[in-house]
Amino acid sequence: MANKPKSPDGRFAYEGLDRVIHEKARLGLLTSLITHPKGLLFGDLKQLCDLTDGNLSRHLQVLEQDGLVKIVKSFEKNRPQTRCQITAEGRKRYMRYLNVLEQIVRDAAGTTRAPAANRKLSPA
């Protein structure tokens, strides 16, 4: 039987792909927040991640409930202002998630760069 994998069980399970972070919009939100450690205003975040008010609010709520971001409401010249910032816990979990992304890129890179026919699949 060809292609009997020599890899251990769950080699491609990627358990570290934290579902709270992996969701597409939230991944964009956290990536923008990790690159802006002083935080971003709601309107800027909305623009950077191309989200509607409703979607942004919904995803921020998930991230806040999970302790990954903190949301500070204040007033600036009598106008309400919402600032979002990644927490230390959020940074830690994002880093762990990022390690898994890097693993996927490494796993795939060898094969996608080289012609498929050159790969040795099975020792058997």
Add this chain to the structure above:
Amino acid sequence: MANKPKSPDGRFAYEGLDRVIHEKARLGLLTSLITHPKGLLFGDLKQLCDLTDGNLSRHLQVLEQDGLVKIVKSFEKNRPQTRCQITAEGRKRYMRYLNVLEQIVRDAAGTTRAPAANRKLSPA
């Protein structure tokens, strides 16, 4: 006002994160299939991705309907055998997806490796 982003709209929207591929289990399935271009048997795929029969079937169906994998049923010594293989279209779409993952890793890498306080956020 601090942290006014100089990035264009949607800088962190990552539109290229194909939802069919991005789903955690399917991302593992496609990554294992792209590293095994001759295909994998259902049982091996199940083991490599640590999925139940039901989950594996369900996700393979989504990938097959979208033309990303092909599933070939045959008999080997009178026993039914299911072989799954990534298609040319699947390979193309996975490569596009991989480019976006690499972009995210690059976007995040600069900030997560360096102390946050060192980053200059705003030219204004």
